Amino acid sequence: QSAxxxxxxxxxxxxxxxxxxxxxxxxxxxxxxxxxxxxxQPHKAPKLMIYHVSNRPSGVSSRFSGSKxxxxxxxxxxxxxxxxxxxxxxxSHIPSSTYVFGTGTKVTVL
Amino acid sequence: QVQLVQSGAEVKKPGxxxxxSCEASGYTFTSYVMQWVRQAPGQRPxxxxxxxxxxxxxxxxxxxxxxxxxxxxxxxxxxYMELGSLTSEDTALYYCARxxxxxxxFDPWGQGTLVTVSS
Numbered sequence: 001q002s003a004x005x006x007x008x009x010x011x012x013x014x015x016x017x018x019x020x021x022x023x024x025x026x027x028x029x030x031x032x033x034x035x036x037x038x039x040x041q042p043h044k045a046p047k048l049m050i051y052h053v054s055n056r057p058s059g060v061s062s063r064f065s066g067s068k069x070x071x072x073x074x075x076x077x078x079x080x081x082x083x084x085x086x087x088x089x090x091x092s093h094i095p096s097s098t099y100v101f102g103t104g105t106k107v108t109v110l
Numbered sequence: 111q112v113q114l115v116q117s118g119a120e121v122k123k124p125g126x127x128x129x130x131s132c133e134a135s136g137y138t139f140t141s142y143v144m145q146w147v148r149q150a151p152g153q154r155p156x157x158x159x160x161x162x163x164x165x166x167x168x169x170x171x172x173x174x175x176x177x178x179x180x181x182x183x184x185x186x187x188x189x190y191m192e193l194g195s196l197t198s199e200d201t202a203l204y205y206c207a208r209x210x211x212x213x214x215x216f217d218p219w220g221q222g223t224l225v226t227v228s229s
Contacts (some may be wrong), residue, residue, distance in 0.1 A: 051215035
């Protein structure tokens with residue numbers, strides 16, 4: 001199973017909005033609602049930010065939102081803040097109850 | 111609160127096996143799936159497999175077929191990940207993570223266990 005494709009880096013100024021894409025196929029992202037997004041700060045474990053394409057766990061800022069169109073899922077961060085600087089990974093359920101992660105996107109706040 | 115605490119760092123020689131533990135607290139261990147994910151230095155997370163706390167049913171990534179075993183001790187509320195025939199490419203941080211009900215993502219994650227494979 002190949003990794004989901006994400007841009008290597010995305011940057012924005014404080015207060016701006018940025019969007020990270022996650023492109024898969026009709027067998028993974030396009031087939032299921034089970035797309036998740038994780039934020040990983042340096043030397044920390046990943047943190048769940050979005051599940052089921054567009055749902056936020058309790059405690060996650062409403063500045064984070066998710067969507068999906070066809071085989072591409074997206075994570076949007078609105079009102080970008082310095083604390084949002086991190087690596088972001090998407091993940092999708094794939095057949096046979098297995099999972100695949102994206103290639104990862106480094107978000108830089110300018 | 112839900113917490114996952116993993117065992118400490120390991121150094122292994124090529125060809126050896128490693129067993130990492132993940133002790134769960136704050137929830138009903140048998141009602142959830144425990145996932146295992148690893149992350150090599152500077153790389154993306156790589157899904158390894160899962161175990162259902164109640165039945166002990168497992169699913170493994172084909173990438174580890176034959177050398178990965180995930181087990182659990184329900185009385186102690188501990189999940190284990192054992193990886194055999196280690197090579198230098200297995201050097202990574204190994205994480206356990208609880209799968210939220212309804213396949214709703216992995217949350218929370220353990221603190222990670224560094225496994226270093228070196229001769």
